[in-house]
Amino acid sequence: MSDVFFVGCGPGDPDLITIKAKKLIQKADVVVYSGSLIPEPIIKLCKKGKLYDAAKLVREEIFDLLYKNAKKDKLVVRLHDGDPAIYGAIREQIDNLEKKGIKSTVVPGVTSFLASAAALGTQLTLPGVTQTMIITRAEARTKVPKREQISELAKHQATLIFYLSVHLLNKISKEAIEGGYKKTTPVAVVYRASRKDQKIIIGNLSDIAGKVKAEKITMTAIVIIGDVIKPKSYEYSKLYDKTFTHGFRKAKTK
Template identity: 45%
Template sequence: MIHFVGAGPGAVDLITVRGQRYLKEADVIIYAGSLVNKGLLEYAKEGCEVYNSAYMTLEEVIEVMIKSEKEDKMTVRLHTGDPCLYGAIREQMDILDEKGMDYDSCPGVSSFCGAAAALNLEYTLPEVSQSVIITRTEGRTPVPEREKIMSFAAHGATMVLFLSTGLLEKLVKELLAGGYASDTPAAIVYKATWPEEEAYVCTIDTLVETARKHQITKTALILVGNVVTHSHYERSKLYDPGFTTEFRKGSDS
């Protein structure tokens, strides 16, 4: 069996219990060495084969998986965060499907959750934003025309941007062109949940300056929206004493 496992956002103790168990049982671990905390490899048992996919092609990764399956070994493919976001897992799974090989997925804590924790944020505040757009700035890898930053910015919702720290000048132009005001709150969170985590609140028009000041060029998330500063939100109806729910009767009933 091959298990695709989410390593979590960085901190070793933020992997799931199931993911940790798979690591301890694995005969082969293929981990995304450019982003996964190498401390997680300490869970590997003696004799476990460990491969760093940062130095491998898709074909080489699949070759290791096939060899492991032929030898009746258990493989963990360890991806950063939750592998369903920018994990490049579908292309691996499609090949495994073609070859009739069994696999499953073990979800992980995404770094966008870790970034919110770094700033004690709630991404969805009543009367401020009830939607979170997770996307990235177009760079060497294109994005569909309908998913350009400028198009998403028109919604004014909370936005979390992966893989965009090296493209901040372009990002700012597109956010402003799409409709965000220049003083819209924003934040940069570097290596969320890692020991070296850094988090800075700014505005859209000071994003570039903030990144330069703190020498942040990669491995960071960009957050945009009024939820960053928790301003002017309405109290949740769920815990309002006047609001009736399935479990209690409100005073206004």
């Protein structure tokens, strides 16, 4: 019996796939892919394998494909956009495969919030601003624990990153302000980061919902709230400061 490979293929730019992911797709006998978000050039890497679009399947059907083919010793790839660990629903499949004696291997990918940071050409942690990122989603059909309400997370004044939530920007902005962010806190929305039709919208908590509505963006976007988007000031890093000594370099103060 072969392992099942849960593979991330990055945020959309086919060049952002890892070499490991590419080799696995090329060699795979079966690829079950998340059809809504994986671009054609990546699917086309699968030359000899059978392709199944997971967007058209339910959990049990996906499980059957993974299990039956792994049992026949086929190389099975469950292909996810971005990184499989982020809103990827892999744990339930890994656990059910394990119960039937099939092991899984996870291959990471570039997740869309990092592709969004790259699109913004910025850093999500800045000395003197914040050293913390919180990654979350707004509540809709999937419940979010009460202690993780936006107004609770907002109390940290960290960089607050939302997946799956761009259509809920009014609610996000309102609750972020209730939790303590100023109305003027900058917000970036990155639509289809790394893809040819990528769009970046910059605003603040008071106006971002309107700006995004005007662009008719309702899905496939990352929302990033925090002063790191447009810092009024920040501190330089300690690591590269000439007065700072660390394990690999002494201070260079002369």
